[in-house]
Amino acid sequence: MIDTRSCESKTDEELVGLSLKDSDYFFCLSKRYEEKLLRYITHISKFSREDSEDVLQEVFIKTYYNLNGFDPSLKFSSWIYRIAHNEAVSAIRKKVARPTLYLEEGDLEKFGDVFDMVKDVDNSIDRKAIDIALSNLDEKYREVLVLRFLDEKDYVEISDILKKPVSTVGNLILRGKKLFKYEYEKLIGVSV
Amino acid sequence: MENRNISQIAIERIKDEGIKPISRNIFSIKRVLFWVLVASSFIIGAITFSLVLSALFNNDWDLYNKIGFSFIFRTLPYFWLISLAVFTVLGEYYYRKTYLGHRRGFILIMGVYLVSTTVFGSLFYLIGTGRLIEQSLENEAPIYRHVMLNRYEVWSHPEAGFLSGRIIRVMDNEVEVIDSDGFIWIINMQDVYLRGRVEIEIGERIKIIGKCMETICIADEIRPWIGMRRGMMR
Numbered sequence: 001m002i003d004t005r006s007c008e009s010k011t012d013e014e015l016v017g018l019s020l021k022d023s024d025y026f027f028c029l030s031k032r033y034e035e036k037l038l039r040y041i042t043h044i045s046k047f048s049r050e051d052s053e054d055v056l057q058e059v060f061i062k063t064y065y066n067l068n069g070f071d072p073s074l075k076f077s078s079w080i081y082r083i084a085h086n087e088a089v090s091a092i093r094k095k096v097a098r099p100t101l102y103l104e105e106g107d108l109e110k111f112g113d114v115f116d117m118v119k120d121v122d123n124s125i126d127r128k129a130i131d132i133a134l135s136n137l138d139e140k141y142r143e144v145l146v147l148r149f150l151d152e153k154d155y156v157e158i159s160d161i162l163k164k165p166v167s168t169v170g171n172l173i174l175r176g177k178k179l180f181k182y183e184y185e186k187l188i189g190v191s192v
Numbered sequence: 193m194e195n196r197n198i199s200q201i202a203i204e205r206i207k208d209e210g211i212k213p214i215s216r217n218i219f220s221i222k223r224v225l226f227w228v229l230v231a232s233s234f235i236i237g238a239i240t241f242s243l244v245l246s247a248l249f250n251n252d253w254d255l256y257n258k259i260g261f262s263f264i265f266r267t268l269p270y271f272w273l274i275s276l277a278v279f280t281v282l283g284e285y286y287y288r289k290t291y292l293g294h295r296r297g298f299i300l301i302m303g304v305y306l307v308s309t310t311v312f313g314s315l316f317y318l319i320g321t322g323r324l325i326e327q328s329l330e331n332e333a334p335i336y337r338h339v340m341l342n343r344y345e346v347w348s349h350p351e352a353g354f355l356s357g358r359i360i361r362v363m364d365n366e367v368e369v370i371d372s373d374g375f376i377w378i379i380n381m382q383d384v385y386l387r388g389r390v391e392i393e394i395g396e397r398i399k400i401i402g403k404c405m406e407t408i409c410i411a412d413e414i415r416p417w418i419g420m421r422r423g424m425m426r
Binding site: 020023024026027030031034038053056057060061064065066067068069071073074156159160163164165166167168 | 198199200201202203205206207211212213214215216218219291292294295296297298300
């Protein structure tokens with residue numbers, strides 16, 4: 001097995017080329033995205049960590065299987081996120097999602113900054129409220145908000161991941177923010 | 193719960209199951225195929241637009257006064273207009289399926305497609321492509337008559353003085369034509385106005401305006417079946 005430290009200096013695109021020659025290099029690539037994608041899948045699917053890991057495993061297999069289909073005119077991260085999106089959506093359709101608390105420590109900060117929320121209340125209450133507010137949103141809004149504010153993707157990347165026009169992504173984010181704020185205010189009972 | 197090493201599990205599965213990446217050629221073919229479909233939809237769309245123009249410019253708009261308002265609805269080139277809409281939708285759909293096609297909005301793609309189709313379709317019309325294709329379809333594809341049924345219907349009313357048919361015999365001041373129902377008519381051209389680029393030759397399809405009784409028509413005017421433009425007196 002290749003030591004991931006030896007891959008650190010290599011770009012995603014270089015690792016794709018190397019993986020096609022030697023599948024061991026794919027380990028570096030998948031390791032690089034493992035945590036990010038696991039969090040993304042959990043966020044959009046509301047699956048437990050274990051179920052999300054199963055989805056992620058399929059994502060890596062599909063990514064490797066389709067590796068020759070990667071075109072560098074797209075960012076590799078957008079491409080693998082797209083595969084993760086498709087796999088998560090397909091898994092959601094197959095099973096009934098169980099609501100779960102999936103926000104982590106840093107996530108509260110990200111959402112707090114974006115929505116300028118009050119943070120003088122207990123962090124755990126805030127996190128729970130953000131989590132529920134997000135869960136209450138329609139999937140299409142939840143996903144763009146997660147990609148934009150938790151995974152910090154730009155509009156073009158989100159467009160590439162979701163295969164939606166950039167203008168549509170902009171509209172979804174704008175509307176999603178309003179809906180999220182409304183849901184959040186409803187939960188905590190104050191205007192933010 | 194202990195986190196599983198998903199990357200490790202995935203790489204082991206890849207090796208154990210002997211999974212290999214799909215050939216690059218498959219993806220290349222898929223990409224090229226979508227661009228071919230985009231280009232085909234665009235070219236057919238532009239040709240269809242030239243046929244719409246051909247049908248509109250060659251329509252007998254002057255008969256509006258004689259036949260009335262229904263003439264407009266009866267002679268619009270519906271088949272080509274629907275075809276144009278279909279190829280526009282297909283063009284948009286296939287473009288969206290190209291590798292980065294999803295980035296552009298529906299309105300932008302449709303706008304560019306329609307403007308390009310209009311420009312190239314007009315060029316095709318100006319160089320005579322529309323007329324040429326329409327004539328070929330008239331002559332070579334019998335099904336086309338069913339598609340353009342309205343045009344035939346308008347020119348199948350000898351009792352009202354509107355008749356069309358193919359010339360089967362040319363005599364002095366008279367021609368014989370066979371209409372779409374297979375009836376043979378003698379057309380008297382004693383004092384006729386030949387409109388447009390009409391050619392009185394065997395095999396030519398013509399439109400006749402006049403007075404028809406039994407099997408004889410006294411023609412006031414004869415027009416080519418497709419196309420009009422310049423007029424001339426005989």
